[in-house]
Amino acid sequence: MVQKAVRMNEGRTRVEMVVSTIRQRIAGRSLTPGARLPSVRGLAATLKLSTSTVVDAYERLVAEGAILARPGSGFYVANQAAPFALAEAGPKLDRAVDPFWISRQSLEADESDLKPGCGWLPPAWLPAEGMRRGLRTLARADGPALAEYGSPLGLPPLRQLISRRMGERGIEASPDQIMLADSGTQAIDLLCRFLLEPGDTVLVDDPCYFNFHALLRAHRAKIVGVPYTPSGPDIDLFAQVVAEHRPRLYITNSAIHNPTGAALSPVTAHRLLKLADQFDLTIIEDDIFADFEYTPAPRLAAFDGLDRVIHIGSFSKTLSASARCGFVAAKPEWIDGLTDLKIATSFGGGRLTAELVLNVLSDGSYRKHTEMLRQRLSRAMSEVSAKLKALGITPWLEPQAGMFLWCRLPDGIDAADVARAALEKKIVLAPGNAFSLSQSATNFMRFNVSQMLNARVFEVLGEVLGRQGTSGRD
Amino acid sequence: MVQKAVRMNEGRTRVEMVVSTIRQRIAGRSLTPGARLPSVRGLAATLKLSTSTVVDAYERLVAEGAILARPGSGFYVANQAAPFALAEAGPKLDRAVDPFWISRQSLEADESDLKPGCGWLPPAWLPAEGMRRGLRTLARADGPALAEYGSPLGLPPLRQLISRRMGERGIEASPDQIMLADSGTQAIDLLCRFLLEPGDTVLVDDPCYFNFHALLRAHRAKIVGVPYTPSGPDIDLFAQVVAEHRPRLYITNSAIHNPTGAALSPVTAHRLLKLADQFDLTIIEDDIFADFEYTPAPRLAAFDGLDRVIHIGSFSKTLSASARCGFVAAKPEWIDGLTDLKIATSFGGGRLTAELVLNVLSDGSYRKHTEMLRQRLSRAMSEVSAKLKALGITPWLEPQAGMFLWCRLPDGIDAADVARAALEKKIVLAPGNAFSLSQSATNFMRFNVSQMLNARVFEVLGEVLGRQGTSGRD
Numbered sequence: 001m002v003q004k005a006v007r008m009n010e011g012r013t014r015v016e017m018v019v020s021t022i023r024q025r026i027a028g029r030s031l032t033p034g035a036r037l038p039s040v041r042g043l044a045a046t047l048k049l050s051t052s053t054v055v056d057a058y059e060r061l062v063a064e065g066a067i068l069a070r071p072g073s074g075f076y077v078a079n080q081a082a083p084f085a086l087a088e089a090g091p092k093l094d095r096a097v098d099p100f101w102i103s104r105q106s107l108e109a110d111e112s113d114l115k116p117g118c119g120w121l122p123p124a125w126l127p128a129e130g131m132r133r134g135l136r137t138l139a140r141a142d143g144p145a146l147a148e149y150g151s152p153l154g155l156p157p158l159r160q161l162i163s164r165r166m167g168e169r170g171i172e173a174s175p176d177q178i179m180l181a182d183s184g185t186q187a188i189d190l191l192c193r194f195l196l197e198p199g200d201t202v203l204v205d206d207p208c209y210f211n212f213h214a215l216l217r218a219h220r221a222k223i224v225g226v227p228y229t230p231s232g233p234d235i236d237l238f239a240q241v242v243a244e245h246r247p248r249l250y251i252t253n254s255a256i257h258n259p260t261g262a263a264l265s266p267v268t269a270h271r272l273l274k275l276a277d278q279f280d281l282t283i284i285e286d287d288i289f290a291d292f293e294y295t296p297a298p299r300l301a302a303f304d305g306l307d308r309v310i311h312i313g314s315f316s317k318t319l320s321a322s323a324r325c326g327f328v329a330a331k332p333e334w335i336d337g338l339t340d341l342k343i344a345t346s347f348g349g350g351r352l353t354a355e356l357v358l359n360v361l362s363d364g365s366y367r368k369h370t371e372m373l374r375q376r377l378s379r380a381m382s383e384v385s386a387k388l389k390a391l392g393i394t395p396w397l398e399p400q401a402g403m404f405l406w407c408r409l410p411d412g413i414d415a416a417d418v419a420r421a422a423l424e425k426k427i428v429l430a431p432g433n434a435f436s437l438s439q440s441a442t443n444f445m446r447f448n449v450s451q452m453l454n455a456r457v458f459e460v461l462g463e464v465l466g467r468q469g470t471s472g473r474d
Numbered sequence: 475m476v477q478k479a480v481r482m483n484e485g486r487t488r489v490e491m492v493v494s495t496i497r498q499r500i501a502g503r504s505l506t507p508g509a510r511l512p513s514v515r516g517l518a519a520t521l522k523l524s525t526s527t528v529v530d531a532y533e534r535l536v537a538e539g540a541i542l543a544r545p546g547s548g549f550y551v552a553n554q555a556a557p558f559a560l561a562e563a564g565p566k567l568d569r570a571v572d573p574f575w576i577s578r579q580s581l582e583a584d585e586s587d588l589k590p591g592c593g594w595l596p597p598a599w600l601p602a603e604g605m606r607r608g609l610r611t612l613a614r615a616d617g618p619a620l621a622e623y624g625s626p627l628g629l630p631p632l633r634q635l636i637s638r639r640m641g642e643r644g645i646e647a648s649p650d651q652i653m654l655a656d657s658g659t660q661a662i663d664l665l666c667r668f669l670l671e672p673g674d675t676v677l678v679d680d681p682c683y684f685n686f687h688a689l690l691r692a693h694r695a696k697i698v699g700v701p702y703t704p705s706g707p708d709i710d711l712f713a714q715v716v717a718e719h720r721p722r723l724y725i726t727n728s729a730i731h732n733p734t735g736a737a738l739s740p741v742t743a744h745r746l747l748k749l750a751d752q753f754d755l756t757i758i759e760d761d762i763f764a765d766f767e768y769t770p771a772p773r774l775a776a777f778d779g780l781d782r783v784i785h786i787g788s789f790s791k792t793l794s795a796s797a798r799c800g801f802v803a804a805k806p807e808w809i810d811g812l813t814d815l816k817i818a819t820s821f822g823g824g825r826l827t828a829e830l831v832l833n834v835l836s837d838g839s840y841r842k843h844t845e846m847l848r849q850r851l852s853r854a855m856s857e858v859s860a861k862l863k864a865l866g867i868t869p870w871l872e873p874q875a876g877m878f879l880w881c882r883l884p885d886g887i888d889a890a891d892v893a894r895a896a897l898e899k900k901i902v903l904a905p906g907n908a909f910s911l912s913q914s915a916t917n918f919m920r921f922n923v924s925q926m927l928n929a930r931v932f933e934v935l936g937e938v939l940g941r942q943g944t945s946g947r948d
Contacts, residue, residue, distance in 0.1 A: 064807035123621035135613035147597035214818035333538035344688035
């Protein structure tokens with residue numbers, strides 16, 4: 001029988017805590033396959049919990065297949081390694097800053113829930129009319145377009161269009177250097193499978209997009225961070241970290257950094273590439289926010305000519321997250337191997353969504369749409385920035401484009417506490433430490449300005465901060 | 475300068491052979507990162523090739539980043555491990571039976587090329603009208619359906635529909651035990667990431683779907699095979715192999731086995747599950763051909779109740795490979811971890827294709843379509859079987875359903891030679907050893923009857939066999 005939920009510091013039940021503790025020990029191999037678990041009584045005494053709590057936890061682990069019960073003998077770790085409990089495999093984080101938990105909250109939220117912490121635009125901002133036209137056009141397509149597997153690299157006219165658009169940003173990539181993928185994330189995942197050996201080190205920004213932490217954990221990579229500045233990574237610290245840790249990869253955004261909104265400066269870009277050369281570092285430049293820019297920031301892929309830089313793009317943020325479409329541009333010698341991996345693991349992508357995206361991009365409305373998006377975001381950013389400042393919440397920088405404001409909360413306030421309190425009022429927020437490998441953003445929060453045009457968000461923020469400020473932790 | 479293509483026994487240029495040899499040594503770690511390569515002269519002498527061939531090969535490997543040139547010193551394996559050259563990482567196969575090469579040939583073939591070796595129906599057999607109606611309906615959907623990320627498990631009404639359909643086949647799975655995926659292959663890939671540690675052993679049928687070999691190679695799994703019989707795997711050999719190798723997983727089809735068309739018998743199913751229990755074996759039951767059946771074969775998932783059996787399905791074969799849609803049904807304790815992995819590595823699936831598939835499945839036309847498909851395939855199978863027999867090509871068994879005929883060629887004929895010769899006449903065939911881990915199907919070929927209703931296929935087969943029979947190898 002599951003105990004009533006008692007709010008512990010992680011907001012979990014006691015049973016969940018015990019389950020989690022045992023899973024961690026198994027994942028970390030301090031309990032190895034076949035090893036005997038502590039007795040129920042023994043563990044209960046150690047953790048100062050009731051034996052029935054431990055019994056419930058052990059029963060759940062048996063149901064999961066992680067442990068076995070041998071009657072009269074006790075509980076044993078299953079002989080086969082337990083499934084890869086990704087959420088347990090990393091450092092034990094407060095749920096409110098755990099990338100897995102935040103992703104679920106955002107993706108599972110009702111339409112009526114307010115989600116200033118999520119990383120996408122509200123559906124109403126996306127070009128529904130363009131999509132509808134594209135779908136009606138697709139309904140008139142020939143049989144093969146509606147039925148066939150995609151070709152290995154992906155729909156040729158869409159790759160040609162992407163090649164032209166990249167050319168407009170100064171990046172030379174022939175259509176045959178471009179491989180379509182389901183999304184930017186899936187493209188990066190495939191690259192990690194292609195380039196990483198287990199235990200390799202990967203460098204990320206601190207702070208960075210929180211799902212990179214989850215993704216790299218899935219690859220069992222060692223993750224190191226480099227602090228981010230308003231003009232890109234701190235280049236002196238970057239040099240030190242790379243010399244010390246010899247990462248295989250560095251993953252970053254050049255334009256509209258997630259979460260800070262900063263843009264890479266030409267000086268930093270140039271020094272970065274020299275260090276990459278010196279240390280044989282491969283760089284993945286995640287450019288999924290490209291169409292939000294007014295003034296293009298330097299692109300590493302443009303300077304480097306796609307030699308050691310791999311360039312990722314996607315239409316999830318500006319067109320639709322529902323029709324999955326992303327792409328990789330890399331040197332030709334790598335595209336072939338990437339394609340083999342794509343076919344082996346998914347037998348290719350969906351031709352239909354590529355045809356749809358091509359339709360929408362080709363009808364001329366997409367450019368107008370992105371212009372309108374940029375203006376709308378610009379207005380929202382001014383408005384939201386002012387309202388946040390009125391609450392004592394101050395942006396770390398004022399981004400020139402994009403949807404994110406990376407803000408410092410009033411002194412001494414823990415963003416995780418604010419996020420927890422807001423969630424009880426059905427508002428999903430994104431506390432800074434979810435983005436920070438070093439957990440050095442306790443006082444920060446990322447706000448998505450497009451999701452904050454409802455007065456209730458500020459009412460609740462005000463209430464929660466008020467309580468936090470005067471009565472300490474909630 | 476690339477040498478003219480000289481047809482060697484693998485049909486590759488000499489330069490490609492040298493490149494491939496070095497890549498294999500690197501992948502197999504007989505040449506380790508930083509190690510010095512043989513000198514150009516030395517390797518040329520060893521392989522009895524010209525030094526310019528070796529120079530060209532080394533230059534290609536430098537361009538790829540696999541090796542570095544140190545002027546005056548020679549060539550060295552790159553310090554960073556080379557990217558995972560999946561196609562090189564396994565046993566060196568004749569291209570004609572190499573799963574990577576065959577997949578590419580099939581996926582890259584023009585519509586005018588004939589593809590009896592491919593594993594899907596011609597577009598004209600798939601329900602284009604149903605898809606068009608579904609797309610027009612989707613064009614009238616609300617904004618969120620066209621814009622949003624999918625929920626973590628995937629579109630609820632589609633999972634409910636899949637749950638009902640599985641129930642009709644005797645498999646109990648609540649909608650919350652079902653997770654949508656992009657395809658059957660992607661679902662199996664995710665399960666491998668979830669369940670396998672590198673070096674784990676996976677058991678497959680011999681013969682089996684050739685892309686399983688490619689997929690498992692991507693997971694660096696050790697692969698073992700069990701011979702297949704007309705009623706399922708050879709159960710005595712299965713017991714031996716499992717006892718000896720202790721595989722973590724067994725991947726199989728119960729209905730309409732690929733490539734043989736056989737169906738699992740109830741006796742074999744029952745013995746299989748007892749052995750799975752005894753040896754703590756997890757079974758992935760790939761059921762993507764389910765809708766082709768007349769009389770349902772036993773499903774392991776039905777007997778086992780989704781305890782140690784994981785059930786995979788897809789709409790790629792009967793509805794559309796263009797709108798990617800597959801699913802996993804597994805025990806609830808595993809669904810949660812699988813979902814975390816799905817979000818970390820792809821941030822979820824496409825809501826749009828799920829909405830489209832739901833539309834098409836809900837309008838009542840799909841059942842009529844699959845009935846018609848079964849009848850059409852039945853007629854094609856009789857017709858094609860008779861024509862093949864007239865050429866001395868005899869089916870190993872006459873399947874009760876599906877699209878595949880697994881056939882023995884006339885004595886002494888190597889199916890790889892037949893496939894090579896047919897490709898020169900723009901016909902893509904699937905020789906038996908691509909499907910057989912033990913390479914014991916030299917004399918076999920898999921024919922897709924839906925792709926053989928063009929007289930040219932039989933003309934070319936006849937020519938090629940005639941030449942093979944009378945003048946030895948082509």
